[in-house]
Every structure is written in structure tokens, then in C-alpha cells.
Amino acid sequence: MSRKKTPKSKGANNPAASTLPAANGPRPARSGTARPGPDAPPNGPLQPGRPLLGSGGDFYDVAFKVMLVGDSGVGKTCLLVRFKDGAFLAGTFISTVGIDFRNKVLDVDGVKVKLQMWDTAGQERFRSVTHAYYRDAHALLLLYDVTNKASFDNIQAWLAEIHEYAQHDVALMLLGNKVDSAHERVVKREDGEKLAKEYGLPFMETSAKTGLNVDLAFTAIAKELKQRSMKTPSEPRFRLHDYIKREGQGASCCRP
Numbered sequence: 001m002s003r004k005k006t007p008k009s010k011g012a013n014n015p016a017a018s019t020l021p022a023a024n025g026p027r028p029a030r031s032g033t034a035r036p037g038p039d040a041p042p043n044g045p046l047q048p049g050r051p052l053l054g055s056g057g058d059f060y061d062v063a064f065k066v067m068l069v070g071d072s073g074v075g076k077t078c079l080l081v082r083f084k085d086g087a088f089l090a091g092t093f094i095s096t097v098g099i100d101f102r103n104k105v106l107d108v109d110g111v112k113v114k115l116q117m118w119d120t121a122g123q124e125r126f127r128s129v130t131h132a133y134y135r136d137a138h139a140l141l142l143l144y145d146v147t148n149k150a151s152f153d154n155i156q157a158w159l160a161e162i163h164e165y166a167q168h169d170v171a172l173m174l175l176g177n178k179v180d181s182a183h184e185r186v187v188k189r190e191d192g193e194k195l196a197k198e199y200g201l202p203f204m205e206t207s208a209k210t211g212l213n214v215d216l217a218f219t220a221i222a223k224e225l226k227q228r229s230m231k232t233p234s235e236p237r238f239r240l241h242d243y244i245k246r247e248g249q250g251a252s253c254c255r256p
């Protein structure tokens with residue numbers, strides 16, 4: 001069996017630019033370094049078909065990169081921490097510097113799917129750093145904050161950026177975060193649904209604080225990516241929109 005090391009997940013808000021992972025992503029290379037090997041596919045499962053051993057001792061069958069994007073303060077880091085560790089980062093807001101990543105292996109219908117989750121900095125000054133990572137992403141979670149209208153208004157600009165830098169077939173999901181803050185809400189759920197429908201995106205409202213729909217968002221993406229890479233003729237087609245509509249609390253199906 002091929003044994004591969006994956007880069008260790010770093011702590012949140014890892015500052016130094018020198019510690020940034022390679023722009024080509026943290027794909028576990030045959031050499032055991034963080035850089036992809038020359039035979040690594042430009043976009044697709046890292047190593048389908050044979051179990052691999054991650055640095056945390058976790059076996060996985062396929063691995064994908066999922067990038068979180070959206071304005072600063074919408075809750076990207078908190079969403080990731082909630083999914084990875086089941087905790088909420090309350091208190092002082094520490095803005096992510098550059099880019100950070102964490103790994104998690106999910107069991108998707110008997111297949112071990114490793115998600116390499118990239119937490120980008122929403123601040124404008126780091127935009128050129130994040131641009132370099134888009135093209136290797138298999139999926140993007142695009143967040144806005146339901147208590148911050150500007151973050152919602154900026155979604156179209158984010159979509160334009162995604163269109164410019166990401167793979168054309170990247171799996172994309174729109175998330176309206178912080179729904180626990182009902183009194184401060186300024187973006188109605190219907191507004192999120194309307195925008196998602198306009199762009200044909202799956203959409204859910206989430207809360208990193210309470211955990212609402214957080215696991216579901218990542219699981220849905222993992223199912224979609226696994227289906228894309230390992231589809232067998234006998235397997236029924238996975239429908240992301242239908243899945244989140246069925247499983248989510250307040251999720252919606254937004255085909256145009």
C-alpha cells in the first residue's frame with residue numbers, strides 16, 4: 001500500500017506568509033511533502049481507488065479541496081472550526097491572515113472522503129494570495145453574514161472572482177451565516193434564496209455558533225465530489241440541491 005503523508009493542519013489564523021502552503025495546494029505528494037507530485041492531476045480526486053494514510057493516522061480513499069470564501073467577518077473560520085472540532089470561537093474576532101487549512105475525513109456511503117479545507121482571508125489586502133488557490137479547489141463555500149448587508153451585496157463580486165479564477169466545474173454552495181443572531185438580521189432568507197436561484201446555486205442558512213446546517217454543508221459537498229469522481233453506473237445520481245433541501249433546516253433548492 002502506498003503510504004503518504006499529508007501536511008499537518010495548522011492552527012487558525014496562521015500569520016506568516018512564509019508558512020503559507022504551496023499555491024498548488026496541500027495535495028499529498030509521493031515525496032511526502034506538501035507539494036503535489038508531477039503526476040498529480042490538476043483537478044480531481046487526489047488518489048482514487050486505494051486507501052491512503054494521512055498524517056493523523058487516518059485512512060482515506062479520495063481527497064478534495066474545499067475553499068471557504070466571502071467577506072472578512074462573515075464566519076468562515078468559525079464555520080470551519082465548528083465542523084472540524086465541534087466548537088464555536090466566541091470572543092475577540094481574529095481575522096485570518098493569508099490562508100489556513102484543516103483536514104477532516106468523512107465516511108460517505110462507505111468511502112473515506114478527506115476534505116482539505118482552505119480557510120481564506122476575507123480582507124481585501126489578501127485577495128491576491130487567495131487568487132492563487134482558486135484553480136485547485138474542487139468546491140467553494142461562499143459565505144455572507146445575514147447581519148451584514150454589505151457582505152451580501154458583495155456576493156456578486158465574489159461570484160465574478162470565482163468565475164475568473166476557479167475551475168469552471170467547481171462545486172459551489174452559497175451560505176448565509178449567523179442566523180442565530182435573529183435580532184440583528186438584515187438579510188432575509190428569501191433574499192438569499194432569490195440570489196441563489198438567480199445563479200443556480202444550492203443555498204442554506206447556517207450558524208457556526210449553534211452548528212445549524214454546518215455538518216450538512218460539508219457533507220453535501222463531500223457527497224457531491226465523491227459522486228463526481230467515483231460514479232458507478234448502478235449508483236443513483238446524487239442531487240445536491242435535493243439533498244440539502246431534504247436534510248437541511250431552512251435549506252432550499254435553488255435551481256434557476
Ligand SMILES: Nc1nc2c(ncn2[C@@H]2O[C@H](COP(=O)(O)OP(=O)(O)OP(=O)(O)O)[C@@H](O)[C@H]2O)c(=O)[nH]1
Nearest residue numbers: 072073074075076077078093095096122178208209
Ligand atoms: N453570532 C454568531 N457569530 C458568529 C458566527 N460565526 C462567526 N461569528 C463571529 O463573527 C466574527 C468573525 O468570525 P470569523 O470566523 O473569524 O470570520 P472570517 O470570515 O473568518 O473573517 P476573516 O478571517 O477576516 O476573513 C467572530 O467574532 C465570530 O465569533 C455565527 O454563526 N453566529
Ligand SMILES: [Mg+2]
Nearest residue numbers: 076077095096
Ligand atoms: Mg477567518
